[in-house]
Amino acid sequence: MNRLAAALIAYAVLGVLAWVTISDTRVRAVPLGILALFAVKSVLRRHEVMHPDKAEDDESKDLAESR
Numbered sequence: 001m002n003r004l005a006a007a008l009i010a011y012a013v014l015g016v017l018a019w020v021t022i023s024d025t026r027v028r029a030v031p032l033g034i035l036a037l038f039a040v041k042s043v044l045r046r047h048e049v050m051h052p053d054k055a056e057d058d059e060s061k062d063l064a065e066s067r
Contacts, residue, residue: 004046033046 015035022028 004042006043008039011035011042 015032018031019028020034055058
């Protein structure tokens with residue numbers, strides 16, 4: 001199992017625990033939202049690490065277009 005899968009499983013387990021232990025729906029949404037943001041950040045960071053040359057190409061293209 002790779003690190004991304006482990007992280008996403010951990011976020012899911014924490015989300016289930018938050019859902020079960022917090023009864024107020026407004027308060028329950030806060031930790032679930034934070035966990036969702038961490039999950040999105042993890043996926044985006046993995047994409048950045050796996051394809052570093054593509055991110056550099058996009059930045060250089062943006063700089064060339066702005067000139």
